[in-house]
Amino acid sequence: MTRLAIDYDDVAAAHRRLEGIAHHTPVLHSTTADASTGARLYFKAEHLQRVGAFKFRGGYNAVSLLGEAQKRAGVIAFSSGNHAQAIALSARLHGTRAVIVMPEDAPEIKIAATRGYGAEVVLYDRYTQDREALGRALAEAEGLALIPPYNHPHVMAGQGTAAKELFDDVGELDTLFVPLGGGGLLSGCATVARARYPGCRIIGVEPEAGNDAQQSLRRGEIVSIATPHTIADGAQTPALGDLTFPVIRERVDDIVTVSDARLVEAMAFMASRLKQIIEPTGCLGVAAAFQAGEKLAGHRVGVMLSGGNIDLPRFAALVHGR
């Protein structure tokens, strides 16, 4: 049997690297949410993390662990989302160069935010250009290290520090709900939970429109699907990674799905009751907890709020139209 990509010690080491650099984000409560489920819910506020999402944890850990020569040369990432900003800021904090490859129709606000962190943005046409080939050519020509958004042991270990902090702060939980795209966050969090509280049920949550991970867990092999249509843009991944899947298969109890309609309800709830702006993908865990409802009665339940990056007009349009 091959060894899994990460163990608890990797997460603990990442946590030491991030100390004083990543925010130790708060844990939020809502009496109304507790009353509607009968559970005690602990919301881990990673939307308040640097760059507005947990992805800073994995990005910073991965850049930290590059060799000195590579650190001087710089890094490259493909992303139009939170990973782009995470790598841009991580590179800046290490005084190195970041090149981010983004589709030219990415939202202007995201391109501007990534440039704002000091990264060089290279735009490509997603209909005619192959971003992998473009990225590889750039990486090779300029000696840049590619940092993937989830399928990398240092990224996975970094993401797991969000769960480590949650357990450090609140102790044992009966259930932990974690948003799921390519599985970096879930594999990291499950690794922590299994090591510290083997009885805690770890539930990955993906959008109903793209249940590739649920199918993968059931079939015991990675299932790929077409890019799903969902408002949860951080979870529009077609498949788990070859490093994240084995960890998820070994350490995760179940994967559930939620509809876009439930995501919008969860966003509205978090805004009106907890006064928190959470992006659709960031609400996957919240929506799953509400969906489970009274099945959670009497339990201590952790819910990862994974990110908060959404334009206000888009947020308003989503919650207004419900």
Ligand SMILES: *Cc1c(COP(=O)(O)O)cnc(C)c1O
């Ligand atoms: C990237 C992202 C996810 C999914 O994380 P994976 O590690 O790809 O599973 C969930 N929520 C937010 C806000 C994200 O940015």
